[in-house]
Every structure is written in structure tokens, then in C-alpha cells.
Amino acid sequence: MNKIITSGLFVIVVLLNIACAEKKSANAPELKLSEYLETFRVFTTESGLQYRVLVKGDGLKPVLTDTVVVHYVGKKIDGTEFDSSIRRGEPATYPIFILIDGWKEALLLMNVGSKYRLVIPPELAYGEKGAGTVIGPNEIVIFEVELLEIL
Secondary structure, three states: OHHHHHHHHHHHHHHHHHHHHHHOOOOHHHOOHHHHHHHHOEEEOOOOOEEEEEEOOOOOOOOOOOEEEEEEEEEEOOOOEEEEHHHHOOOEEEEHHHOOHHHHHHHHHOOOOOEEEEEEOHHHOOOOOOEOOOEOOOOOEEEEEEEEEEO
């Protein structure tokens, strides 16, 4: 339980830092959580996934058994980019069921044409094992994901 509470509080801090950078005003460091949630329309799911709709698409929504085409950028909480389909210059294609839980949950909420910013707690990302040498154990990760197509 403590790990979940700590992760949740840390995610709030991460989101406030993002909001401060986006607001770009002298008062940004004083931005309160309630102002952030209202101003930037950040949603938190029951599982702890936090997301912000950057672009609302009007296409179909995928289901768990679908394969999707996406553009994405993955970053650690310090802003270090660890993966990007955009940097590679080619969208990625994945069956949804093989993805980390945070991605699965987010993609099922998205319509084709949507772009979301996801803050994914460790239990919905790479957990205690991390991912190779790039993402350590129990790290929160941030993704911007654009749903381009359902195959």
C-alpha cells in the first residue's frame, strides 16, 4: 500500500512539473493540483494511470484483440527520452495485448486520431524488474502516444 501511495504522490509531482513547464509563467511553480487538473484536464483511472488528452480523435476505439499503429515518445521522469517511433521516422505496429498495462488501458480509451500524454506508475509499466538497463526497477514512465490506425 505504501508503494502505491508513494507512486501516486510522485506522479502528482511529475504532473505539476509538466504543468509548470507548459504554463510558462511566473506563477507556474505555485500551481495547485486542483488548478492543474482543471486547467490541463488530467484524468486518473482507478488503476492509477494518469493521462491528458492532447488531441481528441474522432475515429474508432480499439479493443484488446486489435493491432494498432502508433507514434510515440517514451521518457523517464527526468525527461530523458528512452524510445521514440518519431525519432526512428516510422510508426510502430503492436498487438495491444502484448503491451504494458498502462498502454493497454490508455489505448482502449483512445479514438483513432487521438494523442495522449500518459504518466504510467511502475505497477502498470515495467514494475520491479524494469526494462533492461534503460528503465530501472519501479520507475514511473511518461509516454506521448498518438493512435494512427487500427489494423
